[in-house]
Amino acid sequence: MEAAALLHDIDKLPAVRPTVAALAHGAGSAEWLAWHGYPELGDAIIGHPVTRLADGPWFDRWFEGASIEALVVAYADKRAGQKVESMAERFASWEHRYPPEVRAEKARGSWTPETLTAVRQRAEALEARVCELVGVAPADIRRLEWTGRALRFARET
Numbered sequence: 001m002e003a004a005a006l007l008h009d010i011d012k013l014p015a016v017r018p019t020v021a022a023l024a025h026g027a028g029s030a031e032w033l034a035w036h037g038y039p040e041l042g043d044a045i046i047g048h049p050v051t052r053l054a055d056g057p058w059f060d061r062w063f064e065g066a067s068i069e070a071l072v073v074a075y076a077d078k079r080a081g082q083k084v085e086s087m088a089e090r091f092a093s094w095e096h097r098y099p100p101e102v103r104a105e106k107a108r109g110s111w112t113p114e115t116l117t118a119v120r121q122r123a124e125a126l127e128a129r130v131c132e133l134v135g136v137a138p139a140d141i142r143r144l145e146w147t148g149r150a151l152r153f154a155r156e157t
């Protein structure tokens with residue numbers, strides 16, 4: 001789970017993106033990791049992009065059969081920016097960074113107000129399921145203790 005969480009956005013790296021450019025975000029990370037000997041991580045990565053929440057049939061199929069690792073990685077993506085945030089804060093950040101005209105272009109016009117409402121409802125369902133599975137309330141979600149040291153180390157090297 002931690003490896004998948006740490007590597008879920010690897011297809012955004014400039015050195016990786018061209019090699020998986022034909023694939024959707026997330027699927028590119030899974031494919032690249034499979035090529036490099038880690039096919040087991042793909043299942044936990046492929047469902048994380050927020051755009052998956054906009055595709056109802058895809059999300060419903062994934063949500064029904066997703067592993068706990070996949071659910072946690074997808075949920076963590078909805079809670080973690082540079083710091084752990086509530087989903088409301090995270091969605092507000094996305095809406096600020098990707099105003100409606102940009103979202104429409106990136107998602108090929110599918111981000112109508114109705115879609116945005118459905119996205120939020122699916123995100124809330126994801127949060128409810130993950131928090132029930134791990135027995136923690138959304139407000140009690142915190143970074144693991146080791147991440148502070150790891151982030152400081154990464155910044156200093």
Ligand SMILES: [Fe+2]
Pocket residue numbers: 008009025026048049077
């Ligand atoms: Fe991502």
